[in-house]
Amino acid sequence: MSGLDWTPFWISFKLAATTTAILFLLALPVAWWLSRTRWRFKPLFEALFALPIVLPPSVLGFYLLWAFAGSSPLGAFLKETLGVELAFSFTGLVVASCFYSFSFMLQPLQGGFESLNPRMLEASYLAGKGPWQTLWRVALPNIKPSLLTALVVTFAHTVGEFGVVLMVGGSIPGETRVASVAIYEMVETMDYRSAHLYSAILLGLSFAVLLFVYLFNQRQKRKLGVW
Template structure:
């Protein structure tokens, strides 16, 4: 039995979490600080992957990244990068699918910060970037950890979107969830049980770690 699908899933989840952190940090900060009328629109747009069926989201991502679309044609003709049925396409699709799981915890963390602490940072001469990294993030570790770990775990468990965009190419796009699906189809229930049990165990340990850390932080600061 090959565990390559798990390695591929963890690689995909790690890259997705890193990319989404870089993208979501300024977006979450903006949403937490702005009073603009477009804020609800941006929040709704960001949260869409939570309520959209994976097949719908996967279809439109597949359409947008295919060679027949301007985006897909541009990347393939200019850089030689194929965005569908490739690992690169999986990363792009995963970033769309897991976006709210990174943005929302970070936004909630920023909104829970003491405003006086942020104002004091500005008065001390620190700009927004220094305030975010030196003041905000160190004081919202539970939200930061939740965003990173839940995004990672959610990406590991993806199925519908990755199957539509990446298919099932061994060592390229065949992640753990897709491998389980194929095992069930071929009635290899023993392997499916092993893979599924590993997925359950990993997911439980990840979530348990988050809750334990958050509980310790809450007790530490008397919240």
């Protein structure tokens, strides 16, 4: 363990934490709106947001890489105007991960909001609270299991990303070489010992994260008298 290079894990965890924080702020108002609206085009937006779940990561990664490249209109604009290059950079990984993991944050939050008792929200409005006050002070505190699931699953899912991060970020040591990419390269070079070690760490982490979520949700159900 003393010779283990922890840098790919550090980059993976840094990427996951940054992505999770950004997506919470982005997905929260969208989930709240989707849970409340009855707009007839709502399914169109739900399908669009859920697309990364079924879309092959390499496809999404390819289009993002094309969009981020300096030869594309977006890539050229960012480079010339802001001096930002997203392709093969950690910033690009964050943006790509936000696209890829958005639905994993959105859907648990939306499901939690939709499960709330409408009378609870109506009482909040009658008490003089606006939509945002109702969201932060009433809705969020009452969907703790869904909130935890959204945060933890988004973090874990981002740690395990491969196709998108490889396409967009490549494998630059110390910058974009995340743990999943490192494992792939170890297998390519037949360094199976290191690949086993890295994989075991990610396997243990994934199991621990899921176990924590299920135990927390079970505890919440017992408190509410569901069991």
